[in-house]
Amino acid sequence: MTVDNIVLQSAGSLSVALLALVMVIFQSILLFKKNRFILYGWSMGISFSAMLYAIGIFFEYNSPPGPVNQ
Known part of the structure; x- marks a missing residue:
């Protein structure tokens, strides 16, 4: 999969994945600094x-037809 083959509508899901990764990192930092709040662990999950x-x-939208993309 090259950059030229990426479906434009699926670029939003990739940006959501990057934002969720930032939130996982932020919430894990909060969890390890203030471990008395259990909600940080749940929100990280x-x-x-x-x-x-x-x-x-x-990957579903950008994979060729096959077992990944039905």
């Missing part, structure tokens, strides 16, 4: 799962 979902959507 939710951001991580959103990042994985957005990456999956990006």
